[in-house]
Amino acid sequence: MAVTAVPNQRDLRLDLFRGLALWLIFLDHIPSNIVAWLTIRNYGFSDATEIFIFISGYTAAFVYGKAMLERGPLIAGARILRRVWQIYVAHIFLFAIYMAEISYVAASFENPLYAEEMNVLDFLKQPDVTIVQALLLKFKPVNMDVLPLYIVLLILFPPILWLLLRKPLLALGAAVAIYAVAWEFGWNLPAYPSGVWYFNPLSWQLLFVFGAWCALGGAEKLGPVLRSRATAIAAGVYLAFAFAVTMTWYVPGLSQYMPVWLEEHIYPIDKTNLDVLRFAHFLALAALTVRYIPQDWPYLTLRALRPAILCGQHSLEIFCLGVFLAFAGHFVMVELGSGIGSQVLVSAVGVLAMVATAYLISWYKGVEGRNPSRPKSPDADLAGGEA
Amino acid sequence: MKMIAAAILILLGVNSALAQDPKTCAIPSYLLLADNELKKVVAAVKVGRLNIAVVGSGSSLLTGADGPRSAYPARLESTLTRRLPRIAVKVVSIAKSRETADTMAKEFEQILAEVKPDLVVWQTGTVDAIRGVPLDEFQGVLEEGVERLQAGGADVILMNQQYSPRTESMIAIGPYADAMRVVAQHYGVPLFDRLSIMRHWSEVGQFDLHAASKTNVLAQRVHDCLGRAIASLIVESAHLEMAAPKPTQ
Numbered sequence: 152m153a154v155t156a157v158p159n160q161r162d163l164r165l166d167l168f169r170g171l172a173l174w175l176i177f178l179d180h181i182p183s184n185i186v187a188w189l190t191i192r193n194y195g196f197s198d199a200t201e202i203f204i205f206i207s208g209y210t211a212a213f214v215y216g217k218a219m220l221e222r223g224p225l226i227a228g229a230r231i232l233r234r235v236w237q238i239y240v241a242h243i244f245l246f247a248i249y250m251a252e253i254s255y256v257a258a259s260f261e262n263p264l265y266a267e268e269m270n271v272l273d274f275l276k277q278p279d280v281t282i283v284q285a286l287l288l289k290f291k292p293v294n295m296d297v298l299p300l301y302i303v304l305l306i307l308f309p310p311i312l313w314l315l316l317r318k319p320l321l322a323l324g325a326a327v328a329i330y331a332v333a334w335e336f337g338w339n340l341p342a343y344p345s346g347v348w349y350f351n352p353l354s355w356q357l358l359f360v361f362g363a364w365c366a367l368g369g370a371e372k373l374g375p376v377l378r379s380r381a382t383a384i385a386a387g388v389y390l391a392f393a394f395a396v397t398m399t400w401y402v403p404g405l406s407q408y409m410p411v412w413l414e415e416h417i418y419p420i421d422k423t424n425l426d427v428l429r430f431a432h433f434l435a436l437a438a439l440t441v442r443y444i445p446q447d448w449p450y451l452t453l454r455a456l457r458p459a460i461l462c463g464q465h466s467l468e469i470f471c472l473g474v475f476l477a478f479a480g481h482f483v484m485v486e487l488g489s490g491i492g493s494q495v496l497v498s499a500v501g502v503l504a505m506v507a508t509a510y511l512i513s514w515y516k517g518v519e520g521r522n523p524s525r526p527k528s529p530d531a532d533l534a535g536g537e538a
Numbered sequence: 539m540k541m542i543a544a545a546i547l548i549l550l551g552v553n554s555a556l557a558q559d560p561k562t563c564a565i566p567s568y569l570l571l572a573d574n575e576l577k578k579v580v581a582a583v584k585v586g587r588l589n590i591a592v593v594g595s596g597s598s599l600l601t602g603a604d605g606p607r608s609a610y611p612a613r614l615e616s617t618l619t620r621r622l623p624r625i626a627v628k629v630v631s632i633a634k635s636r637e638t639a640d641t642m643a644k645e646f647e648q649i650l651a652e653v654k655p656d657l658v659v660w661q662t663g664t665v666d667a668i669r670g671v672p673l674d675e676f677q678g679v680l681e682e683g684v685e686r687l688q689a690g691g692a693d694v695i696l697m698n699q700q701y702s703p704r705t706e707s708m709i710a711i712g713p714y715a716d717a718m719r720v721v722a723q724h725y726g727v728p729l730f731d732r733l734s735i736m737r738h739w740s741e742v743g744q745f746d747l748h749a750a751s752k753t754n755v756l757a758q759r760v761h762d763c764l765g766r767a768i769a770s771l772i773v774e775s776a777h778l779e780m781a782a783p784k785p786t787q
Contacts, residue, residue, distance in 0.1 A: 180707075182707055183706060256708075259750065260750050261750050261751070261752055262704075262749070262750055262751045262756070262757070263601050263602070263751070263752075263754050263757045264700070264747075264751075264756060265597075265700070265705065266596050266597075266599075266601065266635070267595055267597045267635060267636075267664055267665070268597070268700065268709060269705070270635070270668060272708075292708065293707060293708055293709065294707070294710075345669050346669065346672050347672055349670075404568070406723055407573075411724075414720070414723070414724060415724070418720050418724075419673065419674065419677055419717060421673070421674065422713070423672070423673065478707060481706065481707040482707075484703075485703055485704055489748070
């Protein structure tokens with residue numbers, strides 16, 4: 152049986168856009184941040200999460216697909232699970248930081264105006280339950296939903312990757328079927344204390360598997376479609392439509408121009424279950440990006456793009472740092488002032504910290520890599536080294 | 539050196555404390571859009587009485603002995619009584635801490651029967667966000683609730699969450715506020731955008747919503763302004779100052 156080849160060439164565009172997505176996720180996570188108006192979620196249906204999950208699927212297939220072909224499914228599967236463990240530990244580390252912050256607020260902040268809001272701290276009263284639920288990934292504080300999603304996607308990835316390498320279209324079809332069934336029957340994983348996962352893994356797997364499928368030859372198959380003028384026009388029209396709809400949410404008075412039948416048809420645009428409108432919006436963005444930024448785009452090697460690319464190459468570390476910095480940044484703003492100046496300052500310092508950390512990690516990996524006594528780990532620095 | 543310090547202070551937004559301290563509860567007009575009609579309210583005012591029920595959670599309450607008198611439902615009543623001198627205005631507050639939209643909606647039949655409100659101000663969204671109630675469920679409850687209230691003969695105003703800078707990174711209220719906006723738009727009911735209004739007050743330095751406080755002073759001032767603002771929304775949406783029977787001169 153023919154097995155799909157895994158491309159060899161490193162695609163800097165993936166690193167670049169994942170790095171940018173990490174910055175946008177950080178900016179979006181700081182509440183009441185004027186700089187977040189720069190991020191794409193305000194100008195269309197999808198946001199940086201789609202970019203991040205798609206590229207993560209792409210690189211996972213790239214890195215572990217190679218391992219699966221060279222070393223077999225068992226070794227590749229073991230590597231994927233080792234990665235899952237790293238992400239899990241990172242998530243629990245972030246949870247510990249979150250607990251520290253929230254406990255501080257619980258002990259130091261009191262205001263009768265916000266008696267109801269402070270009930271969010273109720274879970275501190277029963278740490279025995281809360282911490283266990285957090286370890287089970289059922290209790291997830293605000294903005295800590297992405298890593299648990301990523302963990303579930305990667306745990307399920309070994310068999311999916313195996314199938315993708317042999318019957319790519321069947322694997323993609325299965326992903327679409329699971330998405331459709333979850334949508335139809337409202338399937339999702341349970342959360343604590345109530346409700347379901349904010350990012351439904353049964354829905355978001357579609358984007359992840361689609362990314363993986365693209366990495367394993369799908370993108371080439373789509374080539375003629377992506378290059379066609381009709382696709383570009385359709386994508387452009389759809390992006391313009393999404394932009395117009397989003398503007399009616401933000402510009403006072405515009406909402407009256409939104410036809411009721413259209414509202415009834417498209418609202419709510421469901422993030423939890425990866426609404427088709429969001430998925431299509433991401434596809435349109437991706438199609439135009441691929442069309443106008445080819446893989447050998449000369450500007451990709453520009454020094455100015457280097458910071459974003461480096462961040463994208465160390466995505467797990469930088470993502471976690473971003474979640475922490477968003478907490479810390481909000482904390483600083485609450486304590487010291489939350490004017491526009493401090494919003495800009497906190498955002499800029501945060502992105503700089505992410506970039507500096509990426510440089511540091513990159514430097515360290517470089518130094519370690521040159522050390523002949525230590526063999527280079529086989530999947531390091533492939534497509535950014537990380538899935 | 540001093541200049542640098544001043545620049546940093548300005549950057550950090552400390553300057554907002556130096557801004558003038560307006561005693562009014564001014565709200566820019568785009569935050570108080572009165573472009574939905576309140577037919578039941580208009581009809582009620584024509585016969586000289588107005589019954590309003592406020593259904594909500596803990597942020598519609600204030601603690602302490604003077605809590606009930608100073609929470610926004612009571613302030614709404616006294617403002618409306620002052621602005622509509624010929625009308626018998628009654629505001630009944632049915633607010634309980636920790637109530638989700640779903641729990642409140644279950645009491646609507648009883649409220650409609652007992653209070654016979656011409657208008658229900660439905661404050662919700664905070665507890666649902668804290669509990670992480672699925673968004674589609676929340677929106678479904680809102681839609682059904684608004685329909686039931688309207689069918690029961692009451693106008694509806696939806697009121698979203700408070701702006702609470704301390705807990706912003708702990709409670710994801712944004713999507714729930716969006717759902718409320720969508721439902722309000724869909725049913726053509728006014729949305730009292732408490733979230734944006736309080737954010738505006740915080741930004742212009744009218745209230746320091748970051749500060750910790752053991753007393754009710756700030757909370758009472760905020761609730762007073764909220765009560766006045768809802769009164770304005772009602773009066774303007776229903777064009778009441780014209781519709782009310784004119785005092786004989």
